[in-house]
Amino acid sequence: MFSRAYKTVVTVPPLVWVTVFLLLPYLLMFCYSFWSVSPEQAIVHSWNLENYKELIQKTVYWQTLLRSMGIAVRVMIFSLLLGYPLAYFLSFCAGKRKDLLYQVVIIPLWVSYLVRAYAWKTILGSDGVLNTLLQYGHLTRHPLDFLLYSPFAVVLTLTHIYTPFTFLPIYAALEHIPRNLVEASHDLGATPAQTFWKVVFPLSIPGVIAGATFAFVLSLGDFLAPLLLGGPSGIMISNIVVSLFGAAYNWPLGAAISLAMLVIVVGLLFLSERLEKKWSFS
Amino acid sequence: MSPASESQSAPPDPSRPALLSVRNVAKAFGRNTVLRNVSLEIAEGEFLTILGESGSGKTTLLRIIAGFESATSGELWMGAERLDHQPPYRRRVNTVFQSYALFPHLTVEENIGYGLRIARRPAAEIAQRVSDALDKVKMSAHAKAKPSKISGGQQQRVALARALVNRPRLLLLDEPLSALDANLRRQMQVELKSLQREVGITFVFVTHDQEEAMVMSDRIALLRSGELEQVASPREIYSRPATSYVAQFVGHTNLLKGQAQAGIVRCASLTWPASLPNGPVLFSLRPEHVRLAGKDKATGIVRTRGRVLNQAFHGATELIRVECADGLVLIARIPSGTGSHNEVELEFSPADAALIRDSPERD
Numbered sequence: 001m002f003s004r005a006y007k008t009v010v011t012v013p014p015l016v017w018v019t020v021f022l023l024l025p026y027l028l029m030f031c032y033s034f035w036s037v038s039p040e041q042a043i044v045h046s047w048n049l050e051n052y053k054e055l056i057q058k059t060v061y062w063q064t065l066l067r068s069m070g071i072a073v074r075v076m077i078f079s080l081l082l083g084y085p086l087a088y089f090l091s092f093c094a095g096k097r098k099d100l101l102y103q104v105v106i107i108p109l110w111v112s113y114l115v116r117a118y119a120w121k122t123i124l125g126s127d128g129v130l131n132t133l134l135q136y137g138h139l140t141r142h143p144l145d146f147l148l149y150s151p152f153a154v155v156l157t158l159t160h161i162y163t164p165f166t167f168l169p170i171y172a173a174l175e176h177i178p179r180n181l182v183e184a185s186h187d188l189g190a191t192p193a194q195t196f197w198k199v200v201f202p203l204s205i206p207g208v209i210a211g212a213t214f215a216f217v218l219s220l221g222d223f224l225a226p227l228l229l230g231g232p233s234g235i236m237i238s239n240i241v242v243s244l245f246g247a248a249y250n251w252p253l254g255a256a257i258s259l260a261m262l263v264i265v266v267g268l269l270f271l272s273e274r275l276e277k278k279w280s281f282s
Numbered sequence: 283m284s285p286a287s288e289s290q291s292a293p294p295d296p297s298r299p300a301l302l303s304v305r306n307v308a309k310a311f312g313r314n315t316v317l318r319n320v321s322l323e324i325a326e327g328e329f330l331t332i333l334g335e336s337g338s339g340k341t342t343l344l345r346i347i348a349g350f351e352s353a354t355s356g357e358l359w360m361g362a363e364r365l366d367h368q369p370p371y372r373r374r375v376n377t378v379f380q381s382y383a384l385f386p387h388l389t390v391e392e393n394i395g396y397g398l399r400i401a402r403r404p405a406a407e408i409a410q411r412v413s414d415a416l417d418k419v420k421m422s423a424h425a426k427a428k429p430s431k432i433s434g435g436q437q438q439r440v441a442l443a444r445a446l447v448n449r450p451r452l453l454l455l456d457e458p459l460s461a462l463d464a465n466l467r468r469q470m471q472v473e474l475k476s477l478q479r480e481v482g483i484t485f486v487f488v489t490h491d492q493e494e495a496m497v498m499s500d501r502i503a504l505l506r507s508g509e510l511e512q513v514a515s516p517r518e519i520y521s522r523p524a525t526s527y528v529a530q531f532v533g534h535t536n537l538l539k540g541q542a543q544a545g546i547v548r549c550a551s552l553t554w555p556a557s558l559p560n561g562p563v564l565f566s567l568r569p570e571h572v573r574l575a576g577k578d579k580a581t582g583i584v585r586t587r588g589r590v591l592n593q594a595f596h597g598a599t600e601l602i603r604v605e606c607a608d609g610l611v612l613i614a615r616i617p618s619g620t621g622s623h624n625e626v627e628l629e630f631s632p633a634d635a636a637l638i639r640d641s642p643e644r645d
Contacts, residue, residue, distance in 0.1 A: 183350050184383035186370040188397035188448065198396075202387045281386035281430060 032255035051256035068236040072219040078159040079215040083166035091174035124148040149231025166211035173207025205279040213272040301326045307356030317508045331495040334505035376445035377454040384429035391425040397448040415443040455487045527641035529566035538565040550610035554632040571634035572614035575627035585629045
């Protein structure tokens with residue numbers, strides 16, 4: 001159908017791109033993770049498993065990893081709880097306003113991540129909008145200090161930032177449900193609530209899985225929200241990686257942690273794809 | 283007076299009580315009027331077909347009966363119960379959808395058992411009724427299959443079983459055969475009809491195919507641009523069409539437009555005596571009532587000569603289009619094997635020309 005030259009022209013650039021900017025860096029990281037740093041702060045190219053040993057033995061690393069996963073799970077749950085009803089409302093109830101509302105949901109994605117994170121800082125801070133309001137309304141006497149620089153702030157911010165990512169696949173899945181299935185269910189005596197649980201929700205599961213995966217994976221790797229709003233108790237694994245590649249100057253350990261995360265994430269993506277396939281019927 | 287109200291003034295069959303009354307139902311989507319003033323009585327156990335072209339409002343009428351759309355005005359009554367105030371899930375009405383609408387995440391037997399599970403019937407009863415329904419539509423072998431793994435014809439049977447297993451008082455079928463190929467379609471027409479007799483459930487069947495309507499129905503309600511043109515048995519619709527639209531929509535016909543004056547009807551070059559009031563008249567004359575003229579002319583027979591424009595082979599019969607004097611073109615159905623004709627003499631009995639009304643122009 002297409003000429004050989006055409007196929008070459010079309011396929012080679014992306015292959016080169018992926019190789020140079022993805023495979024080679026990962027390969028380099030893989031190598032780094034088996035090297036070490038000398039006391040004189042030089043990278044020693046001697047192959048060993050010390051970095052992985054340290055990763056397992058030093059509780060701070062895997063505890064931070066566990067906390068990061070805890071935060072990611074909470075972000076996932078909250079963004080599903082927000083994103084699903086929103087997607088359902090838009091898909092089934094919005095009628096003519098559907099397109100407009102869809103844009104409204106998407107617009108925050110155009111605003112810089114940093115702006116959104118800083119916005120929460122000004123809302124949650126001790127002189128922030130929320131605390132000022134609470135004190136003005138005599139609901140609290142002193143500023144609430146758990147609002148900012150806490151896992152709470154990180155979960156809140158990440159939920160805000162990643163809910164559109166959960167919303168989109170769920171919305172797409174709901175839009176793909178033929179409406180005559182809903183009618184058929186009503187026709188067979190099912191109330192709207194029964195129809196939702198027996199027809200709509202099962203058919204939207206692939207979207208839910210995709211959305212949950214987005215929220216979890218993106219949150220797990222996030223480092224800006226914990227950096228800006230997390231404080232000491234809201235540190236996530238990526239902050240450790242950043243510092244290991246920066247101030248701490250221990251690239252090999254940083255590479256080892258990165259690879260461990262990569263394995264977790266790829267495993268999750270694999271699992272989520274399997275689950276999505278299992279639940280798709282088209 | 284509209285054609286529909288006239289044909290309805292006589293009840294369809296007094297021995298059968300009306301199951302569903304559609305009373306003055308109208309429906310508009312915004313400024314677009316889809317149904318106007320539709321009134322229809324559907325008898326218990328009847329096979330009624332709503333026949334109409336696409337855009338005639340037949341599917342909308344069905345969806346109003348099912349409860350998926352609400353009428354802009356008018357009422358639905360099932361016996362003494364006002365139906366149009368009930369949501370679809372409270373109506374004892376089930377639907378076979380045009381595209382079947384089988385639940386893709388459920389197996390064939392789960393699809394069929396859906397309504398019974400919703401109604402919280404005992405598990406043993408569900409199992410029994412589902413298995414009976416599977417038998418009835420010959421799908422037992424595919425009970426555990428997902429809908430995507432079976433053919434269109436099989437999906438159609440499952441959709442039918444899924445609706446019938448609930449023993450509805452009224453079954454609505456929205457062009458359920460339109461996706462099947464011609465052979466399977468004819469077979470399903472016969473099967474559906476005999477199934478309906480067997481279960482005794484009232485069927486309201488929507489189609490645009492006049493042949494299908496003829497084969498299956500006890501009565502046909504012919505819908506045109508949102509108004510009922512005629513409601514009658516297939517035979518009556520065919521032999522005594524109320525309007526020119528009905529005559530043309532159901533089978534081939536010759537529309538003869540003329541004048542009645544002093545007991546004589548004059549249509550182009552044709553004349554025959556008839557006791558009609560003076561004024562314009564319109565007749566529908568079926569091609570099978572137009573014959574090649576024989577040797578002897580019986581009394582009262584109308585004859586005319588003409589040039590054959592074309593001749594089309596239809597198996598046992600052939601249709602010939604004949605241009606007669608004064609630009610009158612007649613279509614005649616003649617037996618096959620009479621050879622090809624250039625000029626013919628045709629005859630018909632005026633008794634076979636059905637007096638009809640001209641259908642008013644509608645958008």
